Amino acid sequence: MKFVGVTSCPTGIAHTYMAAEGLEQAARAAGHEIEVETQGSAGFEPLGPETIAAADAVIFAVGVPVRDQARFAGRPLVQADVKKAISDGPGLIARAVAAATEAQANPVAAQAGSPTQAAGGLITKVDQQASTATRVRQWLMTGVSYMIPFVAAGGILIALGFMVAQAAWGETGAVEVTKVPLTHLITGFNLLSGQDWAALLFQIGVASFGFLVPILAGFIAFAIADRPGLAPGIVGGALAVVVGAGFLGGIAAGFVGGFVALWISHWKVPKGMRGVMPVVVIPLLSVLITGLTMIVVLGRPLKALADGLASWLNGLSGANLILLGAILGLMMAFDLGGPVNKVAYTFATTGLAAATTATGGTSLKVMAAVMAAGMTPPLGLALATTVRRRLFSEAERENGQAAWLLGASFITEGAIPFAAADPLRVIPSCMLGSALTGGLVMLFGSTLRAPHGGIWVTPLISGPLLYLFAIAIGTVITAAAVIGLKAAGPGPVRTALDDAELVAV
């Protein structure tokens, strides 16, 4: 049989290596193969994922917790004190043989017995030895990797919903489709109705988008704290959505949840308590602390910020329109669906509602500027991934393909995976392009009578050619800025998702 093992001890200079030797000798004597990862002070070479995947069983002979334990999830596991491998290597090998045999005879039960089973092979590639800056990037990138499928699926479904709606309702379709309640689809979905199909696609897309921030936060926390991080991260991310903190709030939730979970899981507790730590204590306390932080600490200042920005914008109404367009553009791109973006968007849609009753040419221009500025971030990044592939990770390049459609459909969130992975360089680039586009749309004087829809509502836009020209300029400028900033700094962070299609996503 083939085994893998991990050995560790408090000091990391003696028992770790003696235990590894003990396991290797015992395995050889019994005619088995084993590769042992010595997590000692001399650094350690992680076992390759293929080696772990090929192992019939895993042996942990440890005095301190195994690092990156999730890598071994789902394999039959024998766990013992590090001294056991020194005093009785053959006994441990015999237990591993028994565990492997049991797993082959009864795969489901054996998996359930493995303590890390629920992580189900989720992986991160966070190098514990790397510098803090590198690890921060790897944490962010892990969250982004797992978020991208939700962005792609949700964004494309919403865009398809708009397209079908345009065909089914005519030129106001992108507006009508959002008004169809979910209950109508449950009780009266008609296979032959284009409108129903459009609403269905839209609703599923919106549901998928609902997971975007929770998954981002959850897997940032997972990268930091391993499995205990998932619950506080996901719940914290969901609360970031509730308090309107957007993806930046989600990143904060991921870090808070991850470090709280990491901290609690390192508490020294009496032996009798250890069993309930991962099941009850860690989830309970980490979720509570993270949730409290998101609602109480982050919620109030965010609300104050949103209120302040909204009244400031209303005060600007009489000012220079081009400046207003540029400011709205900056706000749209600042947090890509977060609180600042929402203030700008709400400002525009509120004006739109008023414009239907009064003569509101300015309000219609504001709406046009806001939508255009919200389209350039994903479009710009899509362009950047197309012309300079090497500056982006594989996951980002694939997201770049979807970002064309998302940007064209005014789904600003399509830029979030890029911004979350590298906020300091991506967000300023997006803001630059969006501000330019917002100002240009105001200058050209295009108006828009729909609150969303992207290029699918082009028939509702006055001066569509100049409008598209303004978007094109913002797109090119965003791409150029991103490429310039990325080329000047470190390259993309590779994640496990890039190295192998190990995770079925």
Place this chain on the structure above:
Amino acid sequence: MSLITEKLVVLNLDSPDRHTATRVLAEALAGEGRVTDLDGFLADVRKREEQMPTGIPGGIGIPHARSAHVTEPSLVFGRSSNGIDWGAEDGPATLIFLIAAPEGGGDDHLKILAALARRLMRPAFRDSLLNAPDAAAVVDVVTREVVNA
């Protein structure tokens, strides 16, 4: 730099318990200037020993520590004909290895100590130390098996 010298070999280690035995071995390190603060170093070793005695089956004790008071990775070898209780299940230890590592030791140093730890698990290595006629022979065995391996 050498992991062990003849001055770091104590062939007649006859102390009543593991803590006094450890002190005798550590004094050899201090005498060679490899430990700057004897009591500080002993406290570090004791802390590790109290987490769990480092005796292992086969009559071996391996007191050890990473300590700020250590200047270079070192091994002190002690042999006791009567044996000293080191907390192992199968009886007292006759071969004692005091391993001292500096706090911030580089990878190369730690790798030598890792190689030493692995050799301790090999019966042939233990036997040649048990039967070594003098200190020079002990240094020879360790140097051949660990440092130059």
